[in-house]
Amino acid sequence: MEFQDVVDRRRMVRSFSTDPVPSETVDRILRNALHAPSAGFSQGWAFLVLDSAADVERFWASTTPAGRDVDTWSTGMRQAPLIVVPMSHKQAYLDRYAEPDKGWTDRDESRWAAPYWDIDTGMAALLMLLTVVDEGLGACLFGIPPDSLQRFRAEFGVPDEYAPIGALAIGHRLPDTPSASLRRGRRPLADVVHRGRW
Numbered sequence: 001m002e003f004q005d006v007v008d009r010r011r012m013v014r015s016f017s018t019d020p021v022p023s024e025t026v027d028r029i030l031r032n033a034l035h036a037p038s039a040g041f042s043q044g045w046a047f048l049v050l051d052s053a054a055d056v057e058r059f060w061a062s063t064t065p066a067g068r069d070v071d072t073w074s075t076g077m078r079q080a081p082l083i084v085v086p087m088s089h090k091q092a093y094l095d096r097y098a099e100p101d102k103g104w105t106d107r108d109e110s111r112w113a114a115p116y117w118d119i120d121t122g123m124a125a126l127l128m129l130l131t132v133v134d135e136g137l138g139a140c141l142f143g144i145p146p147d148s149l150q151r152f153r154a155e156f157g158v159p160d161e162y163a164p165i166g167a168l169a170i171g172h173r174l175p176d177t178p179s180a181s182l183r184r185g186r187r188p189l190a191d192v193v194h195r196g197r198w
């Protein structure tokens with residue numbers, strides 16, 4: 001697919017068939033994630049991959065708050081045969097920048113202009129979203145509710161120092177209802193771009 005088509009077609013898909021994603025495709029999605037840039041080439045990220053029906057079910061069971069109704073969103077999303085949870089690892093960045101070529105041996109977080117550990121993991125997630133489009137599949141990045149995180153970590157043995165930035169549901173697209181947020185419309189270039197000065 002042409003690169004511009006990949007970008008233009010990228011949208012969050014929230015309804016999937018249960019058909020599996022071929023393992024070569026899963027591998028390509030993950031390999032491309034590793035091509036994301038990272039500050040100091042820290043690569044402080046990890047990806048939990050759930051590609052069996054049992055593991056996907058454990059994901060939803062551990063991240064759905066008790067008492068939440070099954071709605072259209074969860075019905076469509078739960079069908080996805082593949083979940084990838086990208087996680088950021090702040091300590092890897094603090095340690096990397098304490099090395100002699102960077103020299104921030106105090107590991108002081110106030111030195112960081114922005115949380116690059118989350119930013120870099122987000123860029124890896126975007127590469128996965130684009131690869132999904134190139135593969136003719138669909139995906140949605142969504143948040144894991146904070147009050148489910150402990151249960152999710154325990155269920156999958158995630159170490160404390162790894163922070164999920166969200167989760168990706170990936171699979172074969174079915175027609176879905178576009179998010180109501182889209183009614184906001186895409187902001188025009190002129191509103192967001194400041195050429196030469198603000």
Ligand SMILES: Cc1cc2nc3c(=O)[nH]c(=O)nc-3n(C[C@H](O)[C@H](O)[C@H](O)COP(=O)(O)O)c2cc1C
Nearest residue numbers: 010011012013014073140141142143166179181182
């Ligand atoms: C960080 C982040 C978190 C998001 N969380 C959710 C979510 O919890 N549930 C959901 O359905 N969509 C979620 N989305 C998708 C956005 O709603 C979507 O990207 C936005 O409405 C623009 O639509 P598009 O991506 O289809 O162009 C999230 C997107 C991002 C980047």
